Amino acid sequence: MAIEKVMKRDGRIVPFDESRIRWAIQRAMWEVGVRDDNLLDKVVKDVIDRINELYEGQVPHIENIQDIVELELMRNGLFEVAKAYIIYRKKKAEIREEKRKILNKEKLDEIDKRFSINGLRVLASRYLIKNEEGKIVETPKELFERVAILAAIPDLLYDERMFSKEGTYIQDLKRVEYYLQNFENFDSIYTIGRFKLNKYQFERMVNLYRELAEKGKMKVSIDEFLNMLKNGEFDKYEGVIEEFFNLMVNQVFMPNTPALINSGRPLGMLSACFVVPIEDDMESIMKAAHDVAIIQKMGGGTGLNFSKIRPEGDLVGTTTGAASGPISFMHLIDAVSNVIKQGGVRRGANMGILEVWHPDIEKFIHAKEQNVGTNILSNFNISVGMWADFWEALKEGKKYPLINPRTGKKVKEIDPRSLFEELAYMAWAKADPGVVFFDVINKRNVLVPAKGEKIRATNPCGEEPLYDYESCNLASINLAKFVKYDDEGKPYFEWDEYAKVIMKVAKYLDNAIDVNKFPLPEIDYNTKLSRRIGVGIMGLADALFKLGIRYNSKEGYDFMRKATEYLTFYAYKYSIRAAKERGPFPLYHKTEYPEGKLPIEGYYHKEIWNLPWDELVEDLRKYGVRNAMVTTCPPTGSVSMIADTSSGIEPIFALVYKKSVTVGEFYYVDPIFEAELKKRGLYTDEILQKISDNYGSVQGLEEIPEDVQKIFVTAMDIHWFDHLLAQASIQLWLTDSASKTINMPNDATVEDVKAAYLLAHALGCKGVTVYRDGSLSIQVYNVEGEKRKRISAKPSEYAKKILREIVEREPWINKLIDIEAIIDGTNGKEIPSFSLSPSGKASAIKENSSNERKIKDLIGIVYCPICYEKDGALVELRMESGCATCPKCGWSKCVIS
Template identity: 25%
Template sequence: MAALQTLAPDTLPTVIKRDGRRVAFDANRIRRALEKAFRATLNLPAETSLSVELAAEIEALTGAVVHWCRNRSEVSVEEIQDEVERTLMRAGRYAVARRYILYREARAEARRRQQLTYRRADGTEALFPHQAIRQRIEAACAGLEDVDPEQVYQELLRTVYPGIPEDELDRALTLAARTHIEREPNYTYVAARLLLDSLYREVFGRAIAPDEQAEACRTGFHSYLEQGLRLGRLDERLLQTFDPIRLADALHPERDRQFTFLGLQTLYDRYLLHDAAGRRFELPQYLWMRVAMGLALHEDDPTTRAIQFYELLSSFRFMNSTPTLFNAGTPHPQLSSCYLTTVQDDLGAIFKAIRDNALLSKWAGGLGNDWTPVRALGAHIRGTNGRSQGVIPFLKIVNDTAVAVNQGGKRKGAVCAYLEVWHLDIEEFLELRRNTGDERRRTHDMNTACWIPDLFMQRVRARKHWTLFSPDEVPDLHELYGRAFQERYEHYEREAEAGRIRNWRRVDALTLWRKMLSMLFETGHPWLTFKDPCNIRSPQDHVGVVHSSNLCTEITLNTSPEEVAVCNLGSINLVAHVNDQGEPDWEKLRETIRTAVRMLDNVIDLNFYPIPEARTSNLRHRPIGLGLMGFQDVLYRRKLSYASQAAVEFADELMERIAYYAYEASADLAAERGAYATFKGSKWDRGLLPLDTLDLLEAERGEPIPVPRTARLDWDALREKIRRQGLRNSNVLAIAPTATIANICGVSPSIEPTYKNLYVKSNLSGEFTQLNPYLVRDLKALGLWDEAMLDDLKYYDGSVQEIDRVPPELKERYRTAFEIEPRWLIECAARRQKWIDQSQSLNLYLAEPSGRKLSEMYLLAWQLGLKTTYYLRALAATQIEKSTLDINRRGIQPRWMKSRSPSSDIIVRRDGPACSPDDESCEACQ
């Protein structure tokens, strides 16, 4: 104290506090701060006395700081603290100085938090609601394992700033939770629940505590209906037809807690109804009930049926496709997913087809156009005595129309053009998606697909020639298939050789096949679809021809100038029908399918048809497309690798059950409502079920289809029921991509394998970290899930194959899409195809593509009787650097790793565009 006592009080400055107040200098505050720093550094508890030497050192340091302050009139607290740091550094007490700096930062952060404000919606400012925020986070974490509310709270405080607006604070809170998803998958539910809090505030105009949300949801249902009617967003029949009190009582707001963050964000961004200012007035449970009501309008007891439909949707047992979710219960209920058209060889018909595309796309329909009838480049035009420009210029207009008329302003318009491979314009058609060449003859925003007869595939194998024609000179080829096509095609070849056909060209079949495959690898298009399996196995062969598939290659329906084929899609969530070990509850599955078939059949009568040809076709044939999603999830629960015979057998058994229950449900619906108009003479009527049609395809090809015909259920009894009662729907099953609705339900899309075990998914709602929860669960059980494992997953781009600590059985089970031999995907698809009356959206993956591998893969798909294939996915040649890895542990990434695989979810094709593994602009059906 002697050194301090030598300074008279009048020589010491006035201290300026942070709030501007001026107070007397107090040296004891400096001494206490120094002592705390020394004790913290030396780990000395407060009750332990300081040694004489240490006490003297602290006194001397204090004196040095006081001496620096002498004869100053004023000094700020910050200036004094800066001098304390400098004094410690001059004395060589670097560790203590560091501790003191950290202490200052901690105090500063505490003051910032204490003084933090936010701006309410009405513009007024208030102190930051620390306690309320903590309670919201704790409520969001309730019941979830391995999540820590404090981590979310601390992450939030690192990002907020004084005066942050209330809505931005809500977003920051949600983002604070999502940052932890890559370390613990359960944080996805935390983020979703916090987003739900924000949604309730938006809908009700005030904060609703989590424990009050269920009551608010039920009591607000009637007001929601009234507001929707007032805004013109809901069908007025919803209040006239239903008992809103019963419906409100049937709501299950607690089911909102099953959403993942990606699922709820997707719903928020694109599905929930909003007013003209963009403010949502619809909650998730209101959406499910709206859709259920919209599909029950014509039922005898609409309220009871709406509750039944709602139960399926809100529990994620079944999900209708996106157009139904968008539009059910609204004044424009365009509920159907897919439209297939055939374009006739006439200028008026061509531009009518383009107009039809625009009208169908406006209301969220995905389009498949058959352009084969249009004459080729150089063909004679009788009316003007000129020469045709062929198909390509019109496709450019189709492309631009899809861009101009998007799907209700909610996602991109999407169309796929089909051309049969004997068309004289086929070679230029293959190049439509290239990034080089004449831009006037390129369609970068449109999908393309080849419609391939068996004869072409057989000539490819035999290395024979192939002849190209213009359809105006061979008008019946497009209407024929199987042996009839072969006979007529060979006749036209002879006619051409004899000079009786003017516009034709002979090419090598294998060369054309190789060009198709090279374009498929380079640009992702055209998709390869097979004409003969689609037609020979079609149950509707008695009333027309399948001329193409749809946008996503799962629909195979007849088209004609008078009929635009329509399909109405929805998908079973397999995960909701199995236990934790992956054992199916068959009775629950049967119950779900019976209700789902009824819902899809209702779509046909309730649908808003933008063009009359679609209405004619849909009411006449009543096709639906019941699909599935979550297949990969169920394999994980069963502890099966996708690349296994056990997975193939399970795919077979599962699809047989689904098919049996679906055809049975349609037959029972026919007994109640009547069979579809063209049932008589169909394969169903003739006792031919999809399993039986494999033999027909085999006979027409003249070669075996190596798919086991094993059946486990009593199909003879079902044949008899269908003969007796008829079917309500001409077509019943089709497996669509489910890219978006699978996100909503939080399961793997459709029949897809896992893309990567850790990656960032990009879609119209933003970027979302995706971490395989099944892998994390199994690694936790073995005590292997830690920061090092997370780093390894990042380093190896979501693959476990090169991580030494991962056991072999997990490496096999958690193979990613590019680590599974394509034959396993094709084998599983072939087993499913034998039960399906339509087709399936089958993506194929190749880690190291080559011409030979591509050819073998697609030849195998054809040989096994598949009707269609979808995207080819190939890995990029380079990858992005990993900016979040610890370089001190990893070092610089070796050059061989940089060329091994991509680190994001974008697949780049050489000289071609990038596409996402769940490109929603393409998979517009769902």
């Protein structure tokens, strides 16, 4: 009788799975270069036969099975394979021991085992609950359960026994207030199936009841509802909790960082980023400083547009004095952020925007230039907000007027090309400012009639354009999880499963709005007017590796477009269904949605559709839509580390790099690339060192086969225009925007930056962040050591085709940039000669880079503040998804990730 069950190390009895034995033996064979399927089949059969012979009618322990594998490998004369298997087994034991140390527990459960050491370190350092002594008192399983339980709570209150869309019911709210005031007495009293609600989940549930009851939408009283809950009448929603839980622990999707930290906990804030308005009066400015403080205290980030503030030197009517200008108030907000340590997890993150017509725009462009080592505006990303009239002036070579926002009158005229040159120069030198294209953002903005104005601000990393006091509520789906293999081992993408998961994640985010504890009443009100959500993606690079598709290729861009088209289509699909059941977002009827318009560019290009958008829009006009916006691509920093996948929509930073830990150094190898090397018998320490010394790239290494070099490309193997094409391909189908770094090599020129800005706008991007390798760092600190010269990336053939099409369509662009020079890599010969600042100071970074500068002055600019504050480690930040990010712990200046 064949063995059916096996005992795991934690005592669980699970079904016997022959495929796990096959994979372990195959892995060991690959390790020593043995690739023989017939031999593999024989060894597996011998192992299974011996297990059945020795343990007939019993339940063997996993260790017994592994002993048999070792023995049978040696019986078949595969001594080197047996040795590799023993080493692998020993390594697995060491990994288990390391995980136990990280989590401070004796036994690992089935959830702990699913996450890598790296993922568990991130969870332990930033997400799991700790007691007052700093000891972990929560397991990963408990974390994901508290997140899933909270997210399922709205389903109970929207149950047809409870909810009425018409809103004709009156309930006694005094009883509701009683429960809210005494919520701490209801810890673990109520359950949904096997899941207990803690007091904070209970409070959020009652708060949602109150909100719906105030609108007349609750059919039964709060006491009746709680009795129904106590009697198990909502236990069927245990399945919803299980679904959200399984998707997270299987690393299929992850919510943004605040949701993981705050779900079912006292702060209760699930949103990552907010936009705070700031008007041209002291009351508004100080209110903005207050709002920023409250938001960042709770772990959020803020975006502010300073363009309404009168310019420096302008008249102050109440005192007849001179105004200090918008940049002075940016310093005020920066100081507020500086003193707020967000629970020890983050420092403040802001996006500061000034529109291109403002009289102080030149000062703004140079705002982060001076005093390089002293963290000037270190809590800010800054961006210039551009409108169509600036592009027209640039195109025509006409003077561009600067307007005083207080009077609405022209102050002076400037040469737009000169300003554009300065903007590009500072981005080249300092990776700031970025640019935000408000004309593109508002081109398909269906909310303008409802809001009465255009969007003029974004969150700190720019991927979420928001109105005043709106918030972004985000989660990312791991694309790599949908790559499957057919019977012949060929990879394919499971589009139907992907579509189902998109709808589930959209539901998670829609529910999260209802149970979110927003930091300010204005944010609660405005967020719920539009119910904006952002279903995003991560693991793009890993998915392409698995599929054997090069990132910067026509096939790669086609995949990106299709993946985001599916993302938005099925997010809308859920949102329309939710509107039918729960009602559309409150502003729906005042928007352009009822006219059949959508806030996505791809919808207006029917020739590229893969899905029936006309049918979807017909349903949308019939039932409405629950969420005003549904998709975005945020940075995923530590979130992708937890999911053990590549970050956001970025190509991988390095295939191999040296990592320093307390016990020494080792090579980190991308898991998919590692498997490919082992499959081909190429995995050796010598190869790893060569790749590491080649900037983590395999390009130009003769030991690496050409087909591997073709697929396994890194961020710096890809030309900056191909990075732009990736962003534009993804942007085409998003309702909001995408966070992406446009990587340039260290020897890129200001001409390259200018070209990137012009071409990004021409491609329909909503904003762009250019990063020249090394511009973030203080040049004197070189942690890499001597390296071989990096092979210069050239535009892909597809990129060259698109470049030429742009110039044919917009011939004026070629007057400002040289397309042919971009193609052959000679774009820009010299650094412009003009001074970096109006004052003429700080004309080069290196001049300010003395060894005497204290390390503490560099925190927040070059090095990770978390790693530095925790153990004094100087971990250099790198640009990822448009934001400075720590490769070790996942800390990012953007609070989403």
